Amino acid sequence: MARAWKRLRHEVLQDICGQPPVIPQLSLLQRPKSAMDRLDATEAALRAGAVKGAFEEAKLASLLDLKGQHLDAQDILKRCAAMGTTEERAAMGLLEHLVHRHVCWQEEREKISKTTSRGDEAKQTVKPVEVLSAQVSREEVWRRFIEPGIPCVLRGVQLAPFRNLRDVTTTVGKVKVPIRRCDESSANWARLEFDRVVHFDDFVTEFIQPYEHGLAAPRNSPQLFDFSIWQQCAESLGNQLFMPSKWFPVDLYTYASAQMQPVSGSACPTLFVAPCGSGSSLHVDTLQTNFWMFMSLGRKRWRLVSKDQIALLHPQYFCDLNPVFPEDLNVVKPNVTIYETELEAGDLIFVPAGWPHQVDNLETSVAISANFIDTSNVHRCIEEADIMASVEENSAFWAKVLRTALQQKKPELLASSVMDNEPLRHFKSRHGEKRAPYEIQRRLLQGLSATLSIGGLCILLAWYRSTAGGSSRQSSDFRAKTL
Numbered sequence: 460m461a462r463a464w465k466r467l468r469h470e471v472l473q474d475i476c477g478q479p480p481v482i483p484q485l486s487l488l489q490r491p492k493s494a495m496d497r498l499d500a501t502e503a504a505l506r507a508g509a510v511k512g513a514f515e516e517a518k519l520a521s522l523l524d525l526k527g528q529h530l531d532a533q534d535i536l537k538r539c540a541a542m543g544t545t546e547e548r549a550a551m552g553l554l555e556h557l558v559h560r561h562v563c564w565q566e567e568r569e570k571i572s573k574t575t576s577r578g579d580e581a582k583q584t585v586k587p588v589e590v591l592s593a594q595v596s597r598e599e600v601w602r603r604f605i606e607p608g609i610p611c612v613l614r615g616v617q618l619a620p621f622r623n624l625r626d627v628t629t630t631v632g633k634v635k636v637p638i639r640r641c642d643e644s645s646a647n648w649a650r651l652e653f654d655r656v657v658h659f660d661d662f663v664t665e666f667i668q669p670y671e672h673g674l675a676a677p678r679n680s681p682q683l684f685d686f687s688i689w690q691q692c693a694e695s696l697g698n699q700l701f702m703p704s705k706w707f708p709v710d711l712y713t714y715a716s717a718q719m720q721p722v723s724g725s726a727c728p729t730l731f732v733a734p735c736g737s738g739s740s741l742h743v744d745t746l747q748t749n750f751w752m753f754m755s756l757g758r759k760r761w762r763l764v765s766k767d768q769i770a771l772l773h774p775q776y777f778c779d780l781n782p783v784f785p786e787d788l789n790v791v792k793p794n795v796t797i798y799e800t801e802l803e804a805g806d807l808i809f810v811p812a813g814w815p816h817q818v819d820n821l822e823t824s825v826a827i828s829a830n831f832i833d834t835s836n837v838h839r840c841i842e843e844a845d846i847m848a849s850v851e852e853n854s855a856f857w858a859k860v861l862r863t864a865l866q867q868k869k870p871e872l873l874a875s876s877v878m879d880n881e882p883l884r885h886f887k888s889r890h891g892e893k894r895a896p897y898e899i900q901r902r903l904l905q906g907l908s909a910t911l912s913i914g915g916l917c918i919l920l921a922w923y924r925s926t927a928g929g930s931s932r933q934s935s936d937f938r939a940k941t942l
């Protein structure tokens with residue numbers, strides 16, 4: 460992450476909230492008096508600052524944007540354009556993108572509030588997500604849901620063989636897993652905070668089993684969220700899984716990750732194990748990826764909002780393109796249509812790119828999921844990566860790999876060799892990962908230890924020759940002397 464971006468956004472956030480924080484970052488969106496006071500005080504300090512330059516002005520713009528004065532921020536940034544060092548210009552460029560989106564969202568809200576204040580009372584609507592049988596064809600799912608970006612549930616899917624939690628625990632075993640909690644005061648993605656690393660079986664015994672039969676855990680209970688099966692347990696759990704390639708045959712996310720990180724590999728699919736009562740808060744999946752989740756055990760309530768209504772949820776970007784929301788969907792949102800569904804074992808939900816969503820675990824649940832990129836969202840992923848590329852090398856690489864994949868017609872090539880019930884290894888191999896990450900790492904380690912052993916042997920031999928040669932030379936010298 461470029462240093463200038465840290466100064467422009469991370470440090471401005473720190474200046475406002477304090478370090479260690481005096482007020483939570485989330486309060487900048489909820490704006491109680493304590494937050495407004497700190498915003499005003501930081502603004503006054505920035506305006507009074509002795510050193511004035513384009514970048515200092517941009518820091519003021521960053522603050523005004525966080526204060527909700529997006530148009531003022533935009534005006535300042537327009538004045539500063541093309542000033543400062545290359546790195547500073549890149550950071551100001553990214554800020555301009557974020558502010559521009561904030562301005563558009565504000566305009567949308569104003570437009571909607573004008574039309575509704577004329578007549579009808581602004582109501583929140585709840586609609587069911589359409590449920591289809593797993594017999595439905597790829598063509599129909601593509602035409603009606605994936606391409607237009609509409610969520611759906613496929614019922615009667617079978618990707619994993621688990622009958623109960625014990626099956627899962629025996630399969631995954633002693634692997635170390637990072638666990639997380641949903642903290643309502645967090646400004647992180649989905650309000651999830653890292654809790655600790657534990658062995659999977661201990662995690663199940665301590666945090667899952669007590670809630671296996673209906674008792675609800677507190678909402679902020681530890682859960683396993685988005686744990687990479689392919690990177691961490693490909694040979695145990697991974698060998699038992701199938702991918703839903705019948706409906707999602709192409710994944711440029713896996714393909715690009717394999718190109719970019721050949722040793723650690725791509726992440727998907729990932730595992731979720733969560734106690735009844737826990738959940739994850741409102742969020743949008745990163746990089747405009749599509750998403751599917753298969754319920755293996757238990758029940759989850761999913762609530763989603765169309766990407767076209769995101770402005771009504773008052774999102775705001777802090778340091779990247781993951782929007783933070785002041786409230787979740789438990790607070791009624793006028794004019795918003797919420798799409799709702801309860802997933803049961805054997806259901807698979809498709810979540811289109813850009814749709815904000817939140818989830819409640821109605822029962823203790825085990826689920827498997829993947830984010831993916833195909834032709835329905837690849838251009839938006841590239842656009843997103845291009846924006847972040849100005850301050851993040853990795854994003855520039857993403858954009859480049861995805862563009863090259865399109866030039867090489869990868870989506871068409873990948874779709875031509877697909878099978879309906881596809882074992883995970885077959886899916887990965889088709890997407891450029893012939894071996895699981897642990898196999899590559901093991902081979903690298905074997906190669907390294909072989910090189911080290913050969914190197915060690917060579918050094919030993921050289922030393923032996925020099926000392927043996929030396930001593931024979933010494934002894935011949937000695938002989939010469941004694942003769």
Ligand SMILES: O=C(O)CCC(=O)C(=O)O
Pocket residue numbers: 685731738739744750759816818819826828
């Ligand atoms: O199951 C959950 O808690 C939510 C999963 C999710 O929304 C995601 O990974 O984006």
